Structures are given as C-alpha cells and as structure tokens.
Amino acid sequence: MSTSGAAAGGISVDAVLALLDLAAKGRPDEHDVVAGALAAEQLDAAAVSQVGQRVRELQGSMARLNRRDQELSALFSCARELAALHDVDELITGLVHRAHGLAGTDVTYLSEFDEETRELRVRSTAGAVAAAFQQLRVPPHTGLASKVVESRAPQWTSHYEQLHDVPHADSIDIAVRAEGLVSILGVPLIAGEQVLGVLFAANRSEHTFSPEEVALLSAFADNVAVVLQTTRLLAQARDSAAETQRAYAELAQHVEAMERAGQVHEELTEAVLRGGGAIDVARTLSAALERPVVIVDENHALLASSDGGAAAVLDSSPVRSALAASRQSARCTLLDPSVGDFRAAVAVLAGDLVLGGLLIGDGAVELGAVEQRTIERAAQITALLTLKQDAVRYAEDRVRGELLNDVLSPDVRRHSDLERRLRARRVRPEDLRTVVIAVLAPEHRRAALRAAHALAATAGLAGEVEGIVTLVVPEADPREVAAAVRDRVRAAAGIDEVLTVAGRPAGTIGELSARFAAVRDCSRILTALGVDAAAADADEYAPYTSMFAREPDGAHQFIDRMIGPVLRWDVERGTDLQATLRHFVDCNASPVRTARLMGVHTNTVLQRIDRITHLLGGSWREPEPFFRISVAVRLQALRSRSAA
Template sequence: MDDGDIHRLDLLTVLRLLAEEAPLENFEELLLRAGQECTPADQLRLEKAVRLAYGIHNAQERRRQREEALADLVDTARDLTQLHDLGELLHIITRRVKRIINADLACFGLLNEDGSLSLHAAEGVTTALVPGTRMDGGPGHQALSMGAPLWTADYLRDTSVDHWPQADEFIRAEGIKSLLAVPLFHGDSTLGVLFCATRSVRRLSPVEIGLVCSLAALGAVAIERAERLQDARSEVSELELDGFRARTTLARLEQLGDAQSRMMGLLLSGADLDTVAQAAADALDSTLQLRDPAGRIIAATAELPDLDDAGIARTSWEAHARRAPVVHGEDTWVTPVLAGAENLGFVVLRPAQALVGEDQQMLRLVVQTFALQLLLQRGAAVTEAPVHDALFNALLALPSRGSQQARHLEQRLSAVGIDLTEPHVLLAVRPEGGGYGRAIVWASSHAHGHAGLKTVQDGCIMLLLPGTDASAVARFVGGELAAVLGHPVTVGAAGPGGDPGDVGRLRAEAVRCLEALTVLDATGSTASLGDLGFMGLLLSDAQDVGGFIGSAVGPVLDYDRKNATGLTETLEAYFATGSSPSKAAEALHVHPNTVSRRLERVTALLGPEWQRPDRALDIQLALRVHRMRAVLRLGSPVAEPL
C-alpha cells in the first residue's frame, strides 16, 4: 500500500495488514497510534478489529503448522515405505515426532515377552540412557492398559498418572514436565509405546495428540513390517547357511567315498599296513599310528614323541570299554580296533584340524579297514599253518644234528624266512578256560608275524619263536593270549637254542616245565627252567650245574675270588646256624659286626630278596653243590671260577 494508506487509522488498514500477513508488531503499532490520534469511539472500533485480526492470524498460523505437520506426516509415511532395519526405522519416527510437535525428547518402548518395556531410539536425551533399559511399570504400561493415548502437562505433580520409581527417576533426571504416551497397536498385536515429552509445563492440543497418534499408527505398521522383513532375512540367511552346510557335507561325503574306495583298493591289492595307514592319514589330514593291544606300533605315518605311552594305554582301555573313539589330551584321538569282541589293537590319531562329524565317520571307516587287514593277515597265517606245522613236526622228529634230513629241513625253513641258526626259544602253551580253537588261530597269526612256527601236540600249542630270553617271551605270549581269550593261559618255556637239532630237546624241557607248573598248582602262570631254580636243574636235559650255581651265588663267588674275602664261608656258616649272625660269628671265630658287614655285602651282591625262603633254598643248594664240586675236583673247598 502507498504511504498515505500506511498512516490511515481505519478498519481498511487492519484488513490490509491481515491480507499481507504482516507481523503482529504492526498491529500493536497501529493500536498505539490510535490511542494518540483517534477519538475514543474510533479507538474502540479499531481495537475490536485488531483483536479479530489476531484471531484470524492465529488461525492462519495453526493452519500453517497443521499443513507443515501433515507434510511431515506424508514425508514420514514415504520414508517408512523404504527398506530400513528396525533400529533405523525407530530413529526416523522419533526424529519426526520430536520435530512435528516441537518436543524436547522422544523415544520408543518396545514390548518384551515378559510384559516389560525396553527403551530404544531415544532422541533429545541428555542423560546416559542405555539402549534396552527395561521399564516394568509407569505411564507406558498405563497407556497400554487403557488402549489410548495418555498425556499430562506436569508428570511429577500429576497424581492421576501411574508412577514407577525407575520411570520417575529417569524423568526427574531429564527435567521432563509434560509427557505423552501413545500405545502402538497393529491388528491384534501390541508392539509397545511411543513417548514424547517437553521440559516445560505444556498442554498439548488435540491436533498435536492426533498427529502423534497418526505417526504411532504408521510406526506400528512399519515396525511390524520391519520385524517380518528381519525374520524373513534371518530365515534366508539360515537357509543359505543350511545350503552351504549341505554342500560342504556332500563334498566331504564324496571325499569319504573316494577315500573308502582307495583304501579298499589298497587292501584288495595286498598293500601292507604302512601303505593303508598313509592313505588313511592323508584322507584325515592327520598323523596316524596303528598299535597292537600291548601298545607297540605296528604301522605309523610319523612319530609322536610327546605322547605319554602310559596315558595312551589308559585311554585305549577306556576306548575299548566304550567301543568308541576317545579324546586323549587336547588334540589326539584313540580309537579301538575290534573284530566282534576281540581286541586287535587301537589307532592313535592326531589331526591337523578338529574332526567334524564326517571326519569321525571316516575315522570309523579307517578302523574297520585296519581290522579287516589284520584279519586277512591272520587268515593268511592260518592258510599257511599246515605247511609250517609239518615243518615244525619234522623238526621235532629229527634224530640228530647235522644229518641229511636236518640240512634238507634247514633249506625248507629258509625258503619260508625262518633261520634256526639264530637264537630261538620254544613254548608249550595251554589255555585253562576254553577257547582252544581261537587260541590256535591266534598262535598261527603270532608265529606268522614273528618269523616263527606253530604246531599242536598232546593238547598243547607249541610255538618256536626267535629270542634269547625264554622267560620274557613266555610272559609276553601268555599275557597277549590271555587278553584275547579272557581267561588264564599256562606257558612252559625252554631255550635259547641255536641249531635245528636243539628243537626236540627244547620241546621236552618246555613240556616238563609246563607239567611242573601244573604239579605246583601254578596254572595260569609262565615259567622257564631258569625260573624254577634247583627244580629246573633237575628237569633239564642239559644238567647245567655251573649255570645253576652262577645264577644263585655267582656274584658272591666272583667277589671272593677277586678280593680274597670270605663271603661264601660266611654264608655257609650263616645258614648252618639257622640264619643267626651271632652264632655264625662264633663258628667263624670273628666279631659279630664282621658277620653283619659281610651279610650287608652279600645283600648288595645278590639283592634285597636273597633271604626269601625259595631264594634262600636255591642259594643253600648252590653252595652245597659248589663245595661238593670243589672237594671232588680239587680236594679242598676253595672258591673256583665258574
């Protein structure tokens, strides 16, 4: 308008200011001039017109705010149609709520399965609110129970609102006065509560409450959609993971099939255990050892120097009891090798990586392959057994050494890999609780695997095996066979021999030893003639008197000869006086302390158990035979070399 119109003080000026959407300060200036220039009547009319203009101006401002809010609501709805995860979606809604009604704070309380609310996506918070803080009561739960919006202009002073200590503490810390809580419903589902608040006392208009309710309705739909989308994504991820697992399992099963075919091919082609073990170790990416029931290595792809053999033995017992693989330590597996109830040994496996289900299946397949291989070897031994039995029987029937027949047998034995010019021992084995057929099969396999011979005579299993210590070989065979049969085995042993012509003599001595164990009520034990002391001397065909004396008191005789001492004489006096050191001292005409010192030396030479009754008897007999030999040969009882 022109300058003349600006200075006019009439109703038309008010209308023009209103049409131009002039600021309220222009209306106040108009009223101020009217008080100075107009009559009271004109001033009154002008004041009424300005008040009406104020109302129109406020209505226009509310309409503009409503239009902006509706525009924000439309923008929010458009944003909610985009793909957002739940957290991002909640933040979008709280930011819009805070801006639309000019609030200081907005957040969501999502409903948990136990009925509590967890706070999320807080906007405008000034204290340390931890996302996921739980609220078990307060205005949010009251709004949910009402099923309608709950608002208060001054929360802490309003007694009509449910107060909860935890909620009140948070509201007091934030300085909140007015609070609006709008429940979130979608169909029959209750999702939570939308909160908005200001830090000053404020009364919300129905339009503002309606806008927040509209946003809450949009948010409920979007939250439900986001949760379903998240569930769908989780299901897709799980399906993808299941597919990957299925493909991995299928690939591993194909590898297992290839490994099984390769090992069976090796088995059918007659490959040895070392070759099969290497193929199994390659399939499992592991170091592998096959051990017999006693823990000795039969085949191995590499050494495992850090293994504790005693601990491995204990773990193998547990594995056989469970009939399943057992973990030893952190990275080693022990698996039994079984054929029915028979223990064929165990596998020690150290994988480069942890064994999964398919790998454990492969391990079981490897163990079955080893069991089959061992049984095939045993079957080969049983197949060859008649030929070897005939050779053994021919050896037992040899009339003498050096004959044409003996030389012919040596050639035949050499053809099957047996050399009886090397030290060998003979065992007479008798199972004491049945299982005779199984014992024969085991003996055939053992003889085949140790370059020996087996035959059966008069109910006893005869084994001719390489070795220099008949007692040690007998203990080993007795222990192994007893473990297979599950009951005791009696073993008589003889040897060593070094010629095919010795076999008959060794057989006779082994049988005598077996019979002696029976007479002595020692069935289930093992012994050689050397283990029977003086009785062994009587049973022996060789009558090795010097050997008997040497085994009983040889160290004492040697000590006397080298040091010109009287330990032998002291021992004779000691036994002659009823094992009394003081009476022996009187008989020897020496001080008792001298006898005590000599007996201590005897203990050092013969061991701490030399006074045990059976040992003492052998010592006394050896001393008597020694003195008798000295008298007969030299005419005086002096110490002589053995």
C-alpha cells in the same frame, strides 16, 4: 468480505496484505489483532468479526498444513535413513532424535515391547541424562507405558506424581524422578495387530498436551511403526537370505564330504579285495581327510603310518583314554585338548575283540559328522583286514603249530614222516635245536604268539603247546635265547611280567620232547616260587626240577620244613640269620671262609651257627640233612629275589 465492506468500496491493499500475513502465520491469534489490522478501514464490528473468524480458520488450515509438512518431511527423512542404514539400533536412535525435534519436548524416548516377557524396555532416548532412566524396564500392567500398550491409544499426564489410575513401580518412579520428568505423553507404535512399542515425549515441568501435539506425535509414531516394521522385515529377510546361503554352503560341504566318504569307502573296499593291509587304509584315509593317519595294534604298537613316521605319544594316557572311550561307544572320539598331533581316535573292534585303533592328526578338513563316520568305516575296514590277515596267519600258524606239537610230542608215532612235512613248510630239521617257552597272563598270550611267530618265521617253529607259548629255534645259547624271546614278547604285549625258560640244545629231533618237558617243569617250579619276570636256563634249575616237578607247590613246604625256624626267627626279631646260613652253605660249611665273605669276625659266625643249631637241631650239619638244607636255602634265595 461482508456486504457492508463492499458498500464502502472495499478495503485497502495494505489491509489485505496484513490479513494474508496473519493467515500465513499458521497459528490462531486473538480477535483484536485482526481488528487492529482493519482499524483504518471503514468496516462495522460484524464485518471485523467475520473477517477475524475467517483469518483464524485460515490460520488453523495453515497450521495443519505445516504439521503435515513436518510429518511428510519426517517420513521422507525416515525413508532415506531406512534406505541408507542397515543397523536397527542406529535407525531407532535417528527416529527418536527426529521425534524429539518434532515434539519440542525436553525428553523423547522409545520403549520397545517384548512379546515374550511382556516388558517395555527403553531402547533409545533424546535429551535424557539419568543412566538409570536410559536402562529402564517396565513390567507388564505397570505404569503409563503399559496403559498405552493395553489400550493401544495415546495416554498422557500433565503431572506424573498425581497419576493414580495406573499401578506404579518403585523402579519406574525412581527413574522418572531421577530424570526430573513431570508431564509425559505416550503414543503406541502399532503395525497391523502388533504393538511394537511406545513413543514418549516428556517435559520436566507441568504441561497440558494439546490435541494437536497428541495428533502430531501419534502421526509420527505411525510413521515410526511402519519404518520399524519394515526394518525388522528387511533384517529378517537379510537373516533368512544369510541363513539360506549358510544352508547352501553347508549342503555343498555335506555333499562334498559324502562324495569324499563314498570315494574312501570304495577305495578301502578295493583294498580289502586285493589283499591290502593297514598301510593302505592309513594312506587312503589320510588323502581323503588331508590329515596324517596312524594305525596301532591292541597294545598301541605302531602298525602303519600314512607319512611313514612314528609318533612318540602312541601309548600316552590321553590316547589310551580316548581309545577306551571309543571302545565303549563304538564311535569316533575327538581329543579335546589334542594330544601331540592327534585330534581324533577310534577303536578297531570285531565284536568284543579289540584289534587296535586309528589316530587322526591335524589338518585342513574339518572333522564333521560325515568325516567322523568315514573314520569309523575305515576302522571297520581295518578290522576286516586284520581279521583276514589273522585268519591267513592262523591257518599257517595252525599247520606249523601242529608240526610243533608233533615235534615236541613224546609219542614217537607222531614223528613219522616228520622231516618231509617240515621241509614242505620250508623248515629245516637241523634248525630245530633249542626249546624256549614264555609264561605270561592269558590276556597277553595273543600278542606273545604273534611275537613268537615273528621270531621263528625264517627258521624254526612257534605255537602253543599244552597252552604254553613255545618256540624251537636254531640258536644254541639257552640264556641268550631266553633273553631275546623275553624282550620281544615284552615289547609285543606291553608288559614286564614275562618269564622265559630255554633248555640246552638238542642233538636230534627225537631229543626235543625231553627238552620241552624240562623247560616246562622248570617254569612250573619258578612260577610256584613267585618268579614271573626272568630269562632262565632250565639246566641251572635241573636239581630243583627233578625234586619238585611233579608237585611244584611242594617247594614251599620243603623250604618251610628245612629252614622254617630260621626264617620265622628273622621275621620275629628282625635279624638276618638266613644270610649267614646261605653264606655258610656257599662256603662248604667253613666258618672261616664264611666270616671272610661276610666281613665279620669268625666268633660272630660261630655264635650265629650256634643259634642256627639251636633252631634246626644238632644234626643239621651232617651230610644228608646239610644237603637238604642247602637245597632249601637256594630255593629260598630264588624266592626272595622274586619277591624283591
């Protein structure tokens, strides 16, 4: 107190309490309020002024203490929220609402700074009502927000429309007007050297922000920045921990898959060494992958199945496409979408030679990179097994093929000691009766040979003679044998264009050479006529074979020379004189029988015969020309059936 007050004996207790109440209010008051509280005291004007100044100082100190209390309270609340929350968006929303209550403005919002795009994006708002404002993006170097980021210091305006020292953008101005904001204060959120964003407090009326308001929001922004940075670091730590766990899990799965692959490789290698087959590969791979496995040959026929069953879609178009893609890449091909129960396919290759394919079914073990490499190794092992079995079979087939060539050779010198050699291969000479050949495209000959060897495995011989797939079997009926061989080869090669020809049974081994020549010559005649899918008895075509064996293509010339005018007449006029000619030949040149067979009047037949006579000449019905024409007619019928 002043000395004058002391000389007067001090002031009353009521005056002291009143002054303490004024100081505790925490906000400066006018001088006359203090003077009113001291009106009853005996103090001069100087003492009253001195007391008023001291009270205002105390009020300022109390205001700062209150503000610090609010800041600490907000900080502690943020710390509690940080400890309790794991969701960053929810934490930011809580911080913005706390800043809203602390600043006491109409709208409070937080814009997050994007380091890549340099944009500021409104992340959370409190008090905002316009949807456009809540989704606002501020481009770089634009608006009050960018000025805060670039200056790293608080920026404010009491009237946004009159803010001319920063670039404006229509999208920002429209959003601000939609929200009705007039005065705006923005403070940066800084963590170390990094600007995380901007915290804004705004009013919908003109307002001049006091230094205390700027300081209060800045202090809270510092707390928010710490909380945000801590939250981000915690989130990154959690993400890193989760990523580490995922990496450990993937590593464990990879190690497990590698161990499983090593075990499979070891078991498959053992299968090769002990002479195992495709079924061993299928079962071993199936046990490792916990998936069914099917192995097919190059024609998609079933070779082995891990569960012993057969699949209905082995030869489907998607399976063929998947195996074709695998052949191109030499890698496992995943089927997307799956085909039936199959999820993956890999071709079995030996260089450019296609030996078949592996089809993998559905199961629990994921087909990752290691599993796919394991499937590819299994395909390689399958190729080795197939080649090994083919080599063994080829060696045996080569011996039996040499025997077959000796049996069918016209050189009698190759027949010496033949019976002993046959019995050494467990072939009884008396079982070698009927010769059958199969004619088909070269690319299918390997499959045809495999089928032929299977047919002749128990009794007979099979192999290639003069480049033709040939069998000698015990069966006696040529037509039945030809049909059986045709059906088996069709199934093995996966095609319909198979021509098989069988000869009549031989009485002795010495007759087999002539039988082979007969069926070979017959096949050449049929092939020349375009017959590529039939089961024929060579004896039925013996006359034609005798006539054209040396020059099979001469059959076409013979037909044209004998009945060419009739055929051309039919083509040019759309008639069918050749049908009448064929029936006339079959009826031994009887017009009456021909008319009855064709279901027409005899005069009609006679008129057609006259037309044929005009085309072929008057002597065509004499014995020798008629015989030749009869042969040509039957050859044409054979050629026509093939074309149909």
